[in-house]
Amino acid sequence: MTKWIVLCLSTLLVYASELPTVASVDINRYLGRWYEIARFDHRFERGCSRVEAFYTLREDGMIGVKNSCYVADENRTKEANGRAYSVDEKSNSKLKVTFFWPFYGNYWIIDLAEDYRYAVISEPSKEYFWILSRTPEMAQSDIDHILSLATTLGFDTTKLIWRSKTMLTQGAD
Known part of the structure; x- marks a missing residue:
């Protein structure tokens, strides 16, 4: 009986973490x-x-991924193309993404607005964290919600690099 209780508690701790x-x-x-x-x-x-x-949805059923950013030091736009697939087809909330095959990384959707206006992405080790939005700016209430969730989940939100100084100020409150 004691072994069973220990096993149950251990299982709960794994799932809780x-x-x-x-x-x-x-x-x-x-x-x-x-x-x-x-x-x-x-x-x-x-x-x-x-x-x-x-x-985008590719013909082979995978998700096409195109990331771009502006690199000020080089005065250019940098792009990276990759692909992703769902590893949890029941929820589609856990994806594997590659930009350099055969190496794949975890892409877990840990929060998503009902209307898909924002998404929060991370992975099991919590080394990576992104806040994504359909628009270049977000409502303060959404930022507050995400920061509260992130803190509850154990993320250090002081490490966030913000898109704009306005959001940095908003996110710091």
Whole structure:
């Protein structure tokens, strides 16, 4: 009996520590242009501003991914093309993305507005974090909601790099 209780508690702890994702994502509604509002720093976007992602449905059923950003130091736009597929076809909230095959990364949708106006992306290690929006600016109430959720999930929101100084000020409150 004691072993069973320990096993149950251990299982609960594993599930409690796993990063939750949204219950359901309609991939067709998710397709299109997204503006990066904020992110954690990482080498592949270092020096980038005005970051955008554009998702399409490919003929092979995978999702086409086109990321672009402006690199001020080089006075140019940089693009990266990749592809993604759902690893959780029940919810479509967990994707694998590659920009350099055969290496894939996790892309987990951990928050999504009902009307798909914003999405929050991360992965199990919580090393990566993005706030995406259908528009280049977001409502303060959405930013507040996302920052509260991120803090609850254990993310350090002081590490966020914001799209604009206005949002940095808004996000800091």
